[in-house]
Amino acid sequence: MTAVSSSLMHRFKRTSLVTQIVIGLIAGIVLAWLAPDVAKSTAFIGKVFVSALKAVAPILVFVLVMASIANHKHGQETHIRPILFLYLLGTFAAAVVAVIASTLFPSSLVLSAQDVAVTAPGGISEVLQSLLLSVVDNPVRALMDGNFIGILAWAIGMGIAIRHAGETTRTVLEDLSNGVTVIVRLVIRFAPLGIFGLVASTLATSGFGALLGYLHLLTVLIGCMLFVALVVNPLIVFWKLRRNPFPLVLTCLRESGITAFFTRSSAANIPVNLELSKRLGLHEDTYSVSIPLGATINMAGAAITITVLTLAAVHTLGIVVDVPTAVLLSVVAAICACGASGVAGGSLLLIPLACSLFGIPSEIAMQVVAVGFIIGVLQDSAETALNSSTDVLFTAAACLGEEERARRTA
Known part of the structure; x- marks a missing residue:
């Protein structure tokens, strides 16, 4: 019996992490179906896993x-500018896709007098002010709160300052970085168990019965996200690499998107993306900055959510949308999406900003936010999966594209 157990354990260790996660996913579904009461108790396992990722992510990014x-070293090439361009292009393209889909397949909402006990930002200027305040946040508070804009700002400033320090200091810092990376890899190894707990408890507790009433809206939302992930993003990557983009696209969706779908947190998925970037052979000086930055500003999924729900409210109220207004909505949604992580409640609380373009009062706009919370089980999961997997995808596309161009010109 011991020999059999040892053999099974050895075989499990040799199985790829993605395969182990799929096994955990299937096991969670089966447990929720056969023993929902037992499945509810696994919520603690999922919470521990997500909490561990969220705990290690800020210190990992900072170090x-x-x-x-x-x-x-002087002369080493980084590719932050082309990555930023791809982030912004992808987010704007996602908003355009959402506008087109909402026009072709308009959704209607059941709006009531229900209020939502949350506070949305008053305008785009407030979102931008919030981002600026995040940059100058206290470094200790930024680490405690997971404010990645502030963490990046302090990490960049300290890194530039330490470049002028002695070789010993820089070596110690490199050793510290390697030590934190070891801890991150240990946490990621527990991903299959964490996914098992998250899936089992979510299906047993929530189920999907409450989502049936919003099936059309969910179809438009998820359809837009799938279209961006499988059509728009591959086209952008092909434009950058001039070769078949799908091996890279599917790798990022499989190894980053799956964990992001169930953790529902771009911040929690930063360690996963950093590890994937390393396995893809990308330059550390580039991905160590672009991945946490992407978790803040690369928000194609958020742009889709803001646009689709806003246009659903517009269609429900019978407001006519012309082409210039649709283009303006795409721009506003892209800008709002970039600020989504800096606002409590994420992308949903930025819907009133977009609704204000059409003169929709905040009372009605906040009812749309309430609808977003109802469908959040799927909407937020799919949104996070698209956002997070695209961080690695565009980082890899920019790095590989610049390297290919350098080889051609050499």
């Missing part, structure tokens, strides 16, 4: 970015 900049 890794600081070490990368401090040890950056």
